[in-house]
Amino acid sequence: MEQLGYSSEDKAPFNMAIDTLRRIGGILDEIHKVACDGILSPEQKQNILVPLVQHFFFQASPLLKEEVVTQYQTQVLSLKSIQVAMAMTRCGITKKKEVKLLYDPELDLKMNILLLNIQRELQKEKYFMPPKKDLSRAVTEM
Numbered sequence: 001m002e003q004l005g006y007s008s009e010d011k012a013p014f015n016m017a018i019d020t021l022r023r024i025g026g027i028l029d030e031i032h033k034v035a036c037d038g039i040l041s042p043e044q045k046q047n048i049l050v051p052l053v054q055h056f057f058f059q060a061s062p063l064l065k066e067e068v069v070t071q072y073q074t075q076v077l078s079l080k081s082i083q084v085a086m087a088m089t090r091c092g093i094t095k096k097k098e099v100k101l102l103y104d105p106e107l108d109l110k111m112n113i114l115l116l117n118i119q120r121e122l123q124k125e126k127y128f129m130p131p132k133k134d135l136s137r138a139v140t141e142m
Contacts, residue, residue: 020063021127027056031115043101046108047081053111054079060118068121075114081107 034040034048057076061069082102087094 017063017127020059023059024056024122027052027059031056041101041103043081043103046103047083047101049111050079050081050107053115056115057118060122063125063127064118064121065125072114072118075110079107079111079114 031049031052034045034052037045040048054076057072061073082104084100084102086098086100088096088098
């Protein structure tokens with residue numbers, strides 16, 4: 001490897017980037033599975049997707065520029081599904097309390113925009129594959 005211009009110091013960051021991209025890909029797969037699950041209600045999906053989107057950002061952050069991480073961290077950390085505590089009463093007496101999830105279309109939109117923007121930032125840093133039409137150029141540059 002040293003002959004090809006790669007030093008042993010270059011291998012560790014490259015391997016870390018590959019491992020990070022694998023983890024990011026795994027999270028994107030999980031997001032896809034949850035989004036396509038026909039058994040879950042929209043509010044259940046949203047409750048599961050919030051931490052997945054946050055973990056996607058956490059895993060992607062080492063590959064992003066510091067100012068990009070700073071730009072998105074508050075938005076990502078503020079993502080929360082809506083939960084309402086409801087008291088179940090009988091004859092005016094509270095029997096039990098139940099937590100109900102509520103669906104928020106604005107939260108869905110916010111999460112989708114964040115996912116798109118973070119993926120664009122990763123693509124700007126050349127971590128995601130180029131479109132098919134540019135694939136031959138990417139292979140020849142390797």
